[in-house]
Amino acid sequence: MSTSNSSKKTIQQKLNNLLRVQKPWFGKVVKGVWILFLVIILGFPLYVFSVGIDLFGLFGGMPSLKAIENPENDLSSEVISADGVSLGRYFRFNRSQVTYDQLSPNLVKTLIYSEDHRFYDHAGMDFWAYPRVIWGLMTFNSKGGGSTITQQLAKNLYTLDLDGPLARLGKIPRRVIQKTKEWIISIQLEKNYTKEEIITMYLNTIEFSSNAYGIKVACETYFNKLPSELTVQEAAVMVGMCQNPSLFNPHRFPKNALNKRNEVLYKLYDHKFISRATYDSVRVLPIELRFAVQNQNQGLAPYFRNVLRNDLIAWCKEHGYDLWESGLKIYTTIDSRMQRYAEDAMLEHMAKLQKQFDREWKQRSKNPWVDEDTGLEIKGFLDKKVKRTEAYRNLVNRYGAGSDSVNIMLRVKKPMTIFTYAGERDTLFSTMDSLNYYNRFLQTGLMSMDPKTGAIKAWVGGVSHKYFKYDHVRQGARQPGSTFKPFVYGTAIEAGYSPCLELLDISPTIKVSGGTWSPLNSDGTRGSGEKMTIRKAMARSINSITAQMMERVTPQNVVDFARRLGITSKLDAVPSLCLGTSDVTLYEMVAAYCTYVNLGIYTQPYYITRIEDKNGNVLENFVPKTRQAMDERTAYKMIYMLQGGVQESGGTSLGLSYDLRSNNEIGGKTGTTDNASDGWYMGITHNLVTGAWVGGDERSIHFPSWSFGQGGKTAAPIWDKYMTRVYRDKETGYGKGVFRRPATGLDITLDCSQHNSTSTDAQDSEDEQVWQVPNN
Known part of the structure; x- marks a missing residue:
């Protein structure tokens, strides 16, 4: 009994001694646990709250709740063609948005499995990844992996202000504050958006290097595809770039990009999104790029987009x-x-x-x-x-x-x-x-316009916008040569002269300031003496007869007539104007010729139909301005005059392709300046008017000879090739046809081949019978 009591006392004494020794240490542990508990439970929320309100300005500003609910993302403005094709963008950061439905399932799954495989299970923060983040911060060797897609979106959407005093204490405080802000914004994003919206916003805001911002532009830049068209391996390339766009740029660093792509592909296999066989087959494939950095020099209509920009x-x-x-x-x-x-x-x-x-x-x-x-x-x-x-x-x-x-x-x-x-x-x-x-390069300009609507359908300002910036459609004004003659004859037709009026091919001598003026024909003579109608004279581009008509109608009346047809450039009211000596733009000339085809109604050229904001709300609709410039019968007589170029013997448009002229009504006028520096062609059809110009950027750049530089050889072939291509494509809606006739018919018979009158007086042409033609 005593032995038993003695043993109990001994054990109790030893236990008391042990507790007496460990008590100070144990107390400290308990105290530390309670402090840590209170810091986490009370201090951390207080810290987060302080960051959220930027307490005492210590942490730097935060976006407002309204800004989080309605994030602003800088977007490029996009130019879209009439047939729904993107022509290009205006941007500081080349970014264009897509919707979730426009994303390839390959892309969405690849993004989730590679960047945030618990994306659908968390509310903005992945707590299971934080130990890895903390270790990285402590060792100054962060390898990422802690940020969720939502947190990365928060960082992309908002430039986080880290200029508070605490953020400047060092790398770790700065990083902690930044992460805290990302947490706060991420929670707000998760409250306000669905998971699909977050994925879409994230892919729309990523910077992919090579001036590509957002998945749509990136896919166009690297693969010339839409995001909906990406294959598994292409999606892996895109997602791989999300971590470091420059390092994993497949154009600049193909080896890095290939390794990263395969790393992403392995994650897809690891999460059973692709099979082992698929992984083994695609990881050995090279990255096949169709790389093209988007800028204002590339794509369709760069000259047009540059003019449009202003x-x-x-x-x-x-x-x-x-x-x-x-x-x-x-x-x-x-x-x-x-x-x-x-x-x-x-x-x-x-x-x-x-x-x-x-x-x-x-x-x-x-x-x-x-x-x-x-x-x-x-x-x-x-x-x-x-x-x-x-x-x-x-x-x-x-x-x-x-x-x-x-x-x-x-x-x-x-x-x-x-x-x-x-x-x-x-x-x-x-x-x-x-x-x-x-300086040895020839330049060109082309503009094609629907005469009834005023819509410009094509605009070519030069041979290469990257190397030659000057636009030769609207910016450049040059002497039009004989393409100006239809304004002289239009003035005459309006004054009552008939297209069948016959004159002698003899150069007149016209009094001008300081002497006389007597123009030579293109062959260098003062005329052949041949009698011909003014229709044939215009078709052959006879200078002498044009000068005679200019003398009859007077230069000022020609200037006034051209003004009504939309010529706004300065025109000198002198006799030589009949040969196109005053500079005009191709833009003006095409619109003026459209007035003839549109039966006397001038339609101001237009090229914007509407402007929408980023949400698709229409901000403004545009409609062309029109006015009656001449009588419809005068306009149709001028169409008949212009048809002479392809119908009269010796017409300057007879060289056009037979396929173009077959079963089709065409009119045209060539133009060449006396100094052989400019070649023009103006072509009209029932629903399309197109003008082309060829010459040097400098006026002093000349063709080797007048014969070489004439518009029929330099500019007309462009029109011919263009129209041939347009007619082959039925989907454009611009096919062959006949010109509209005046609803009131005509007051003369338009058939100069049957005309026997030798009268040179305007009134003598009024005796012809009225020609009634149904309006087509």
Whole structure:
């Protein structure tokens, strides 16, 4: 008994000794646990609340609740063709949105399994991943993986202000505050949006390098596809770029991108989204890119988009929008198919024409810059022109005016990429080499317009917007040559002259200020003496008879007539105006010729149908402005006059393709300036009027000869090739047909082949019988 009690006392004594020894340590542990518990339970919410309200300005600002509920995402504004094709965008950051339905299931699943496989199970924060994040922060070696898709969206949508004093204490405080803000915003996003909306917003806000923002632009840039068309391996490339767009850029770093793609593919296999067989087969495939960085030089209608941009900037300023970031949708009248046909026709013809142009000047051992008055080569042309370049000004600022170093540096060769019709080519060129090379290029302009609606269907401003910025449709004004003659004859027809009026091919002598003026015909003579109708005279482009008509109707009346048809450029009311000596734009000329086809109604060209905001709300609809410019019978008589070019013997449009003229009513007028620097062609059909111009950027760039440079050879073939392509595509809606006739019929018989009158008086033509034609 005593032994038992003794043992109990011994055990109790030892236990008391142990507790006596451990008690201080145990107390500290318990105290620490309680402190930690209170910090987590009370302190952490208080800390989060403090960050959310930016207590005392210590943490930096937060977006408002309204901003979170209605996130603003800077969007590029998109230009859309009449047939629904994207022509391009205006952007600071090239971004365009898609909806969830426009995303490939491959893309959505790849994103979730690779970036956030518990996406549908959390409410914005993945707590299971936080230990890895904390360890990364403690070791300054964060490998990511903690941020959910929602948190990444929060970071993409809002530029988090980390300028508070606490954020500047170091990397760890800054990172902790940033993560806290992401948590707060993520919770708000999850409350306000569905999971599908969050995925869509995330993919719309990602930066994919190469000036591509958002999944839509990225897919177009790297694969020339829509997001809905991505394969599994392409989706893996896109998702792989989300972590580091520059490092995993498949164009710049293909090896990195391939490794990252395969890493993503393995995650898909690991989550059983793809089979082992699929994984093994696709991981060995190369990344097949169709890479093209989007910019204003690429895509369809770059000259048109550049002109359109200036109009849109003015509109946005008036209506309070930012063209570069408001996500506007600009719907245009341009038909993407017709635009492509116009650009293809231009490139095909200009490549051949340029080759012939260069060969003929080389055979003459001369340069194409020629003095207007003497006809001789301009000496020192390039030396004078280089002084207008930015390169020259920079060298003068560096070395001083008159320094030999300027001339030396202008001739130092350096690597350069140049334009050729066979594609861009790398070479070694000096500034002077480049100037010499590019000033030999011929340029062109083409505009195609629906005469009834005023809608511009195609716009080509030059041969390459990247290398030649100047627009030759609306910006450039040049002498129209004989394409101006229809305004002279239109004035005459309106005054009562008949298209069948006959005159002698003899150049008149007209009194002008300081002497007399007697124009020569294109063959260099003062006329053949042949009697012909004014229809045939216009068809053959006879200068002498045009001058006679100008003398009869007076220059001022011709100017007034042209003004009513939409010519706004300065016109000199002098006799030589009948030969097209005053500069006009192709834009004006096409609209004016449309007035004839539209039976006397002038329709101002237009190219915007409506503008919508980023949500599809229509901000403004646009309708063309019209006015009655002439009587419908006068207009139809001028159509008959213009048809002479393809119907009269010796007509300047007889070289058009037979297929175009067969079962089709066509009118046309060529134009060539006396100095052989400009070639024009204006072609009309019952529902499409198209003008083309060819020449040098500089007026002093001349064709080797007048014969070579005439509009029938330089500009008409572009029109021919363009119209042939348009007619082959029935979906454009522009096919062959006949011109509309006046509803009231005509007051004369339009059949000059049966006309025997030799009268030269306007009133004598009024005796003809009235010709009644049903309105088509």
